Amino acid sequence: MTAAAFLTAQGLSVTLSGRAVLHDVSLALPSGRLVALVGPNGAGKTTLLRALAGLVPSEGTVHVGGDALSALSLRERARRFGYLPQGHMVHWPLPARDIVALGRYPHGATDSARLTPADAEAVARAMRIADVVDFAERPVTELSGGERSRVALARVLAVEAPVILADEPTSSLDPRHQIDVMKTLRLATGKGALVIVVTHDLGLAARFADTILVLSDGRLVSQGAPMEALSEQIMADVFRIRAYRTEFQREAVIVPWAEI
Amino acid sequence: MSIPDVMAGIDAASRRRSVVTAALIALVAILSLASLGIGPVRLSPLSVVDALFGGGTDVAQTIVREIRLPRAVLALAIGAVLGLSGAALQGLLRNPLAAPDLFGAPQSAAFGAVLIIALGLADVRSYALPLAAIAAAFLSVFMLLFISGRNAGLLILILAGLALSSLAGAATALVMNLSNNPFVLLEITFWLLGSLEDRSFHHVALALPFIVAGAVILFSQRNAFRVLSLGEEAAQSLGVDIVHLRLWVISGVALGVGGAVAVSGTIGFIGLVAPHLMRPLIGHDPARLLVPSALSGSALLLAADIAVRIIPSTSDIRVGVLTSIIGVPFFLYLIMRERRSLSAGVA
Numbered sequence: 001m002t003a004a005a006f007l008t009a010q011g012l013s014v015t016l017s018g019r020a021v022l023h024d025v026s027l028a029l030p031s032g033r034l035v036a037l038v039g040p041n042g043a044g045k046t047t048l049l050r051a052l053a054g055l056v057p058s059e060g061t062v063h064v065g066g067d068a069l070s071a072l073s074l075r076e077r078a079r080r081f082g083y084l085p086q087g088h089m090v091h092w093p094l095p096a097r098d099i100v101a102l103g104r105y106p107h108g109a110t111d112s113a114r115l116t117p118a119d120a121e122a123v124a125r126a127m128r129i130a131d132v133v134d135f136a137e138r139p140v141t142e143l144s145g146g147e148r149s150r151v152a153l154a155r156v157l158a159v160e161a162p163v164i165l166a167d168e169p170t171s172s173l174d175p176r177h178q179i180d181v182m183k184t185l186r187l188a189t190g191k192g193a194l195v196i197v198v199t200h201d202l203g204l205a206a207r208f209a210d211t212i213l214v215l216s217d218g219r220l221v222s223q224g225a226p227m228e229a230l231s232e233q234i235m236a237d238v239f240r241i242r243a244y245r246t247e248f249q250r251e252a253v254i255v256p257w258a259e260i
Numbered sequence: 261m262s263i264p265d266v267m268a269g270i271d272a273a274s275r276r277r278s279v280v281t282a283a284l285i286a287l288v289a290i291l292s293l294a295s296l297g298i299g300p301v302r303l304s305p306l307s308v309v310d311a312l313f314g315g316g317t318d319v320a321q322t323i324v325r326e327i328r329l330p331r332a333v334l335a336l337a338i339g340a341v342l343g344l345s346g347a348a349l350q351g352l353l354r355n356p357l358a359a360p361d362l363f364g365a366p367q368s369a370a371f372g373a374v375l376i377i378a379l380g381l382a383d384v385r386s387y388a389l390p391l392a393a394i395a396a397a398f399l400s401v402f403m404l405l406f407i408s409g410r411n412a413g414l415l416i417l418i419l420a421g422l423a424l425s426s427l428a429g430a431a432t433a434l435v436m437n438l439s440n441n442p443f444v445l446l447e448i449t450f451w452l453l454g455s456l457e458d459r460s461f462h463h464v465a466l467a468l469p470f471i472v473a474g475a476v477i478l479f480s481q482r483n484a485f486r487v488l489s490l491g492e493e494a495a496q497s498l499g500v501d502i503v504h505l506r507l508w509v510i511s512g513v514a515l516g517v518g519g520a521v522a523v524s525g526t527i528g529f530i531g532l533v534a535p536h537l538m539r540p541l542i543g544h545d546p547a548r549l550l551v552p553s554a555l556s557g558s559a560l561l562l563a564a565d566i567a568v569r570i571i572p573s574t575s576d577i578r579v580g581v582l583t584s585i586i587g588v589p590f591f592l593y594l595i596m597r598e599r600r601s602l603s604a605g606v607a
Contacts, residue, residue, distance in 0.1 A: 074500075113270050
């Protein structure tokens with residue numbers, strides 16, 4: 001990495017119920033990048049996201065914006081990491097706008113009916129970027145899968161955190177909505193955020209990511225620009241597939257083709 | 261979407277909630293007056309107010325201020341804390357079928373109190389009683405959340421709750437079985453039925469501090485319930501300390517339910533019903549449901565306690581029996597409505 005790193009991890013290890021899920025992961029990522037975190041099922045992708053955000057106990061150190069994660073309060077952590085868990089679960093039929101407003105909770109907006117002008121502004125901005133204005137008043141449980149994923153994205157954008165961690169934001173979406181979500185995340189990197197996206201879709205990762213991290217059995221085995229990080233060797237060793245590789249409109253194209 | 265648009269939707273919703281809340285307060289006030297006026301000696305609302313503030317005949321004053329006021333105050337406070345506990349548990353567990361009674365909290369609290377009486381450790385007017393009830397309620401709710409774990413589905417919660425309330429029932433039965441003192445058996449029967457009859461201000465003093473403490477604790481956690489709508493992981497990432505929150509809710513429910521049971525015995529299903537009645541009017545936001553659920557809990561228990569005085573019967577109907585007779589069919593109706601998520605095994 002040439003640019004100054006905003007998020008760094010040193011020797012990050014996580015053990016969950018006696019099983020080592022993450023081994024000694026070290027990374028340094030600058031702001032304004034879209035980073036795709038890929039790897040086979042069970043490689044530890046979600047665990048790495050959680051460890052970076054301080055949501056699971058881990059060994060090693062994480063620094064964000066120059067501060068050690070362990071020295072930050074829960075609220076300060078929440079302001080620096082916008083975290084989008086898998087599945088976009090919402091348990092009550094709340095209006096989409098109220099869900100997005102929850103993104104301001106770390107900033108002290110604990111009551112969505114009493115937003116300060118600054119918080120209301122952030123909510124409106126996030127809703128515009130994620131394009132959920134049209135169904136602001138509708139209960140999220142009544143929305144389609146694609147609409148719900150945009151509301152979840154708007155909620156994370158409303159935090160206006162310097163780091164966004166998104167766990168499979170495109171899974172179970174049709175191609176149009178997958179591109180939609182990735183473009184929205186790229187928009188956030190344009191405003192200076194570091195975005196880390198977990199995905200199983202190598203094509204989507206290659207097309208949109210500036211940097212790809214490849215995780216295998218809890219270890220970081222490859223990182224770099226898409227074509228380098230997802231080299232033929234890595235595709236064979238980690239994913240046990242061959243891929244069709246080319247370039248289209250100056251973007252990397254990787255299409256998983258056949259198992260090895 | 262501009263800021264005025266964002267605020268406009270919010271304002272309309274909060275105006276509706278204010279109207280509903282005001283109507284509920286009025287309803288509780290009317291029911292309180294009725295509770296003071298209805299009984300063997302019927303008093304008009306006017307003479308009730310008169311007697312309350314030291315006017316009217318001595319007899320009316322005694323009836324209103326010493327016999328019926330403690331009863332009304334207890335119905336108000338106990339109904340409120342049961343409704344609040346139900347709404348708080350539903351918020352914490354993101355589950356519309358969560359309620360203290362389904363999780364065995366009142367049954368356990370009753371066992372705690374019964375044990376104290378049976379062992380002869382204290383009489384019914386001692387603070388040992390609410391303390392034992394609170395400890396037993398705390399233990400049962402703690403056990404429930406421990407057994408069900410994080411992100412528990414409806415099925416696990418209900419099953420664990422069933423097991424815990426059966427355990428509390430069995431333990432109470434054991435105490436009855438072993439006790440050969442008829443007075444103790446009579447006391448135990450009282451705990452099992454639940455009643456507000458013949459309560460004095462001593463009982464109010466015994467229960468109210470704990471009920472108020474429990475209510476304050478539960479209400480103080482309201483905003484965390486709203487964030488929890490997104491699930492525990494997302495809530496944690498937004499700065500909610502889940503472990504602390506769970507301990508606070510367990511403590512609040514135990515204090516409220518334990519304090520209530522210590523003077524009234526077990527009064528079931530108000531915690532389950534109250535939040536449900538409010539959702540169509542207030543919306544599903546778990547934070548905004550707390551106060552209306554407390555108010556509707558008060559209204560329900562006041563109404564039930566008035567009903568047991570009006571319903572003609574050869575012997576007194578206990579209010580706890582009445583709330584269960586009405587509450588269980590309501591519970592069955594809820595199960596029918598939630599059938600889909602129940603059979604899927606997730607909530």
